[in-house]
Amino acid sequence: MSKIDLVLLHAPSVYDFREKSIMFGPVSDMVPSTPVFEMYPLGFTTIAEYLERHGLKVRIVNLAVLMLNRKDFDVEAAIRDMNPAAFGIDLHWLPHAHGSIEIAKIVKKHHPNTPVIFGGLSSSFFHEELIGYPSVDYVLRGDSTEEPMTRLLYAIKGKGSVSDIPNLTYKSMDGSTVINPLDWVPENMNDISLDYSFSMRSVIRYRDMMGSVPFKDWLQYPVCASLTCRGCTHNCVTCGGSAYSFRNHFGRRKVAFRDPELLVRDIENVQKYVPGPIFVLNDFLQGGPEYVSEFIRGLARIKLRNPIGFEFFKPPAEEFYEFLNEHLDDYSVEISAESHDDAVRTAFGKHHYTTAELEESIAAALRNGCSRFDLYFMTGIPTQTAESILETSSYTESLYSKMNNDKRLLVFSSPMAPFLDPGSMVFDDPDKFGFKLRARTLEEHRQLLIEPSWKHIMNYESDAVSVDDLVEATYEVGYHINRVKGKAGIVPQDVAEQTMQRIVEARDIMRRVDAIHKEPAATRVKKLGALRKEMERLSESTVCQKRELRWPAKANWRHVVNVLALWAKESIAGLLGIRTGTQGVACEATKSR
Ligand code: B12
Numbered sequence: 001m002s003k004i005d006l007v008l009l010h011a012p013s014v015y016d017f018r019e020k021s022i023m024f025g026p027v028s029d030m031v032p033s034t035p036v037f038e039m040y041p042l043g044f045t046t047i048a049e050y051l052e053r054h055g056l057k058v059r060i061v062n063l064a065v066l067m068l069n070r071k072d073f074d075v076e077a078a079i080r081d082m083n084p085a086a087f088g089i090d091l092h093w094l095p096h097a098h099g100s101i102e103i104a105k106i107v108k109k110h111h112p113n114t115p116v117i118f119g120g121l122s123s124s125f126f127h128e129e130l131i132g133y134p135s136v137d138y139v140l141r142g143d144s145t146e147e148p149m150t151r152l153l154y155a156i157k158g159k160g161s162v163s164d165i166p167n168l169t170y171k172s173m174d175g176s177t178v179i180n181p182l183d184w185v186p187e188n189m190n191d192i193s194l195d196y197s198f199s200m201r202s203v204i205r206y207r208d209m210m211g212s213v214p215f216k217d218w219l220q221y222p223v224c225a226s227l228t229c230r231g232c233t234h235n236c237v238t239c240g241g242s243a244y245s246f247r248n249h250f251g252r253r254k255v256a257f258r259d260p261e262l263l264v265r266d267i268e269n270v271q272k273y274v275p276g277p278i279f280v281l282n283d284f285l286q287g288g289p290e291y292v293s294e295f296i297r298g299l300a301r302i303k304l305r306n307p308i309g310f311e312f313f314k315p316p317a318e319e320f321y322e323f324l325n326e327h328l329d330d331y332s333v334e335i336s337a338e339s340h341d342d343a344v345r346t347a348f349g350k351h352h353y354t355t356a357e358l359e360e361s362i363a364a365a366l367r368n369g370c371s372r373f374d375l376y377f378m379t380g381i382p383t384q385t386a387e388s389i390l391e392t393s394s395y396t397e398s399l400y401s402k403m404n405n406d407k408r409l410l411v412f413s414s415p416m417a418p419f420l421d422p423g424s425m426v427f428d429d430p431d432k433f434g435f436k437l438r439a440r441t442l443e444e445h446r447q448l449l450i451e452p453s454w455k456h457i458m459n460y461e462s463d464a465v466s467v468d469d470l471v472e473a474t475y476e477v478g479y480h481i482n483r484v485k486g487k488a489g490i491v492p493q494d495v496a497e498q499t500m501q502r503i504v505e506a507r508d509i510m511r512r513v514d515a516i517h518k519e520p521a522a523t524r525v526k527k528l529g530a531l532r533k534e535m536e537r538l539s540e541s542t543v544c545q546k547r548e549l550r551w552p553a554k555a556n557w558r559h560v561v562n563v564l565a566l567w568a569k570e571s572i573a574g575l576l577g578i579r580t581g582t583q584g585v586a587c588e589a590t591k592s593r
């Protein structure tokens with residue numbers, strides 16, 4: 001097999017999570033990952049596919065999943081045995097601040113002459129600090145690095161210079177930092193592939209299922225994401241992916257959409273191989289009426305069989321659900337309303353709808369064939385008091401009663417944790433929003449991550465609620481929402497009771513950790529160590545059962561046949577030394593290579 005040009009490594013949030021005693025808490029309850037955030041950015045697959053289309057060979061290694069699956073998985077040995085032309089490490093989500101930098105150190109220890117490239121939104125925000133770490137050679141900034149990464153790889157291989165690569169921050173020969181302009185900001189998202197074809201081929205090519213799965217339980221729950229755009233038209237004040245953040249930190253002035261036709265093609269390819277639900281992220285209604293019509297009619301044309309879910313930033317009206325119902329067999333909806341209280345939601349930046357409108361939308365969806373409606377609330381947002389957090393549970397009860405305890409409606413509440421997003425409006429100007437930051441720099445965040453509980457890890461404090469009260473209220477509202485869901489028959493009574501019991505135990509551990517935290521360092525480590533197993537158990541499925549987030553899916557003979565056909569094609573190509581994959585036209589910049 002020819003030499004690999006780039007290995008993309010995904011680190012766990014905290015590198016030595018298998019030894020450290022940390023009560024991560026409900027930080028990842030609303031996403032498929034565990035608290036070590038083992039999911040790698042979708043951008044790994046778009047970078048890998050793009051590079052391969054341009055003549056380079058890439059491998060994704062999800063170290064976080066490998067470490068989660070095998071307690072004795074030897075990270076150092078695995079890295080030592082790799083030998084690519086360059087390593088890429090994501091620091092996209094700030095909770096990876098600890099793990100990604102530790103992994104970079106290990107890479108440098110075993111491969112001192114191999115370049116280490118960082119990228120992702122947090123890397124972009126902290127690029128000047130990040131490049132100061134001895135184990136980081138390059139940082140590629142911005143939300144679209146497929147083309148700059150291709151140019152960088154060719155430069156590393158001796159074809160071209162780094163001085164004119166857009167979005168690149170690097171160390172020059174004399175050790176000083178060079179910051180190239182952030183001007184690679186494509187207007188659309190049509191030059192990349194988002195159909196998981198790279199992941200499928202990669203599993204077969206490297207006979208490595210676990211190293212490249214997106215998250216730990218993906219094989220049991222093969223959910224796939226589709227993305228309509230890069231950027232966002234909204235301005236939620238704590239979001240590091242808002243229009244404000246993209247404009248001020250990632251160079252994007254306008255949302256970049258993916259053509260609806262391509263989006264349909266992505267989904268068509270996914271449904272060939274993967275039986276799981278397809279989740280369309282970044283509200284496609286932002287694209288306007290023509291976009292919506294073309295996309296949904298396209299899904300009907302390909303006779304979509306997988307369940308499909310849509311994230312909406314604003315509750316849609318009845319006619320829209322009628323349209324979905326007419327064209328799709330199995331659709332679901334997800335809305336993050338943040339708070340039941342209009343004033344709090346407005347302070348969050350979602351002033352464009354009221355709770356009354358939300359309720360009308362839920363009722364309309366349930367009347368028009370929606371398979372499932374997930375409604376999310378959040379704790380820790382500007383102006384939200386402990387009382388307001390607790391009121392969410394009585395509101396939930398009244399909402400269920402208004403919706404006749406319809407089992408298709410699932411309400412969840414989780415904290416804004418562990419971090420307030422860097423580059424969000426609140427992060428940039430905390431005083432204006434009644435917040436105080438406990439950490440500003442990357443290094444400060446890296447240190448916070450190894451504190452003993454999520455209460456100590458959090459990077460913010462709100463004037464509206466103390467951190468102690470926020471943590472208590474978060475568990476309390478989770479407890480009551482479960483009680484309401486159990487009573488209304490939304491989740492089985494025994495499941496609700498198990499979750500409530502776990503919440504009681506989690507609160508107890510939090511109090512014990514608080515007490516231990518005040519003790520001298522020598523006794524602290526030992527006492528926290530004794531709680532390690534309990535902390536691990538009580539940091540997953542805390543405020544709800546992770547199973548509740550899952551939509552049903554079944555594999556059929558078509559998936560098996562298609563996967564076998566792909567396996568045969570990949571194996572034959574491997575024997576003959578032929579590259580396979582999406583055929584694309586090389587862009588101007590890479591044509592000459
Ligand atoms: C889709 C999405 C998700 C999906 C993830 C899908 C996935 N696997 O990527 C889900 C819903 C699961 C999710 C979860 C989380 N998310 Co999220 N998510 C988004 C969202 C809405 C869009 C991201 C997107 O469009 N990506 C497009 C793809 C194609 O590109 P990409 O993955 O970003 O990669 C490109 C660049 O970032 C860069 N890049 C990325 N990695 C690397 C690595 C290298 C080496 C290089 C060179 C470049 C590079 O190049 C890539 C290709 O161009 C943004 C908000 C927004 N408006 O942007 C938030 C956002 C990214 N998420 C955020 C957060 C906080 C989270 C969570 C931590 C929340 C939580 N506590 O649970 C978790 C983490 C999950 C995990 N790792 O296990 C914050 C991040 C803030 C920050 N800087 O830390 C954002 C900005 C906003 C928000 N609050 O939701 N998220």
Ligand code: SF4
Binds near residue numbers: 234236241242
């Ligand atoms: S939280 Fe708000 S600003 Fe951020 S991606 Fe969602 S809608 Fe856009």
